[in-house]
Amino acid sequence: MFDIEKAMETDEEKAAADEHAFGGSWTLIKLDALEKYLSAFNTALSRQGFTRIYIDGFAGTGRCDISVKGEKSSVDGSVRRALRASPPFHKLCFIELEAQKIAALRALQSEHHDKRIEVIRDDANATLKYICRTYDWKNTRAVLFLDPCGMHVEWSTLEAIAATGAVDVWYLFPYYGLYRQAANKADALDANKKKSLTRILGTDAWRQEFYAPQRQSDLFGKEGGDVRESNHRDMLEFVSARLSGIFPAVAKPKILYQAGDSKRPGGAPLFALYFAAANPKRSAHGLAIKIATEVLNSL
Template sequence: MGQQVDNDLLGEDGNASAGGDQHQFGGVWTRIKLEALEKYLGAFNTALSKQHFTRIYVDAFAGTGRCDIKVNGEKQSIDGSARRALAANPGFHKYHFIELLPRKLDALKSLAEDHPDKNIEIVQSDANTALKLLCTQYQWCNERAVLFLDPFGMHVEWTTLEAIAKTGAIDVWYLFPYAGLYRQAAKNADALDAVKESSLSRVLGTDAWRQAFYVQKRQTDMFGGDDGDERNADHREMLDFVSERLKGLFAAVTAPKVLYQGGDSKNPSGAPLFALYFAASNRNPKAFGLATKIAKDILDTL
């Protein structure tokens, strides 16, 4: 599998989801998402440092704590989200690192051993299962959390997002698989098989995408038949659909920052790969107002 084909299948440390052992490099988008997260973690902890909340960091696809990226042909190794969270100052009171692959778990365990002063819980599990369980483990009265969602392709279920939003206490950075969306939603609906349709509905939480993305083609052959529905929504309109879905679920959602295959955030090039969202679940206007202001300011500087 080539990098151009499978960028939407890559998690934080650049490993393909198929088997998890085929190494790929991330790109400039990797650095952008991690810088956004890192800046927000510092601001979040500073804002809450004088309050009596237990501050929690959750990494749903924690990886190894390191990322290999390739920018302008140059290979680099940079700190991943887990290391950046542990380095946040002020720090969190508790860290939940969720990872499924054993070899990545070993790296996380070594990372935890390097930070004996931190309260770190490492969970080997599917992220959807672990997150739904985590949302029930706290009452969310005296706790506040930041969650980093950097999935392998179309992996985050809408029901998981519902559980997160229901807590009213979790701020979410969600790297939505933009390329995965428009690749699954083929231009001609005849190419949509049951697996792709199920994936789209699972991630978007509805089958209304079918009506939003497709129109029935006019009859084109001499027998009065047609070639099936055709997608008339362009990529941006499809992303607008995602944004509206998220806004209907969370208290506040920033406009997505689209991350591209090449270039930098100011001069992007290549195909759009991801859409970085910030979503606040706390429905207190003062709380989500401050959170989204911080997130917007961060995204504007990247």
């Protein structure tokens, strides 16, 4: 029988290594979703007096190298897509850690000197918490893209985003990372794995939720330690419930797979593309979720 959990251990690792250099079909899906939402967001808010901001927490360079069915190409990344959103944003804020990528972002900034662009070289978590704490959210609305390479988004960052009451967030959740860290046997959960799961989920309740005592003792009657009883879907439901606990509205995530395309996916599930709206007003988050759901269904 095809063991998806076993397969993920190998496939997702290969894919994760690949994504470091090359994205795949999932890259096109996430970027397509983001781009469609950005224009819809700016259109929906264009008659209101808000300052509209785009924030990219893990900005990259503006270009993405991808490999789809063995064919390599380069496509516009999230920041270039945000720059061409129509109607345009009033301000764009690009956060990135790597010096070389910052240089590419600064070059883009010079190319678009007619736009208000802020390029920040720093850790996304620290910077986003600062932005969430200090911006004037009464008069500002933002779309934030969280597209980390791995398990980099701290739960406390998501709490800060939710507390603004004014940010719509697209979060490419590292489904494969959750798997890799949540080992099948609890004994294999070293301190780093536990720490990264708690950081990304904002609680250590995952331990009770995902693990239970092994039902059978071994051949010699020795009791085994706890084993993971939750499958990957149960684990993702836990993530969704956690997000719904802090955001007023969360759309059903789109699972992005290693191969195939959006309609005929193949291989292991790698990411869960979440959309969450921080605005507590029903009319505002209701509209945001409606647009995001339409976008996700159109992919």
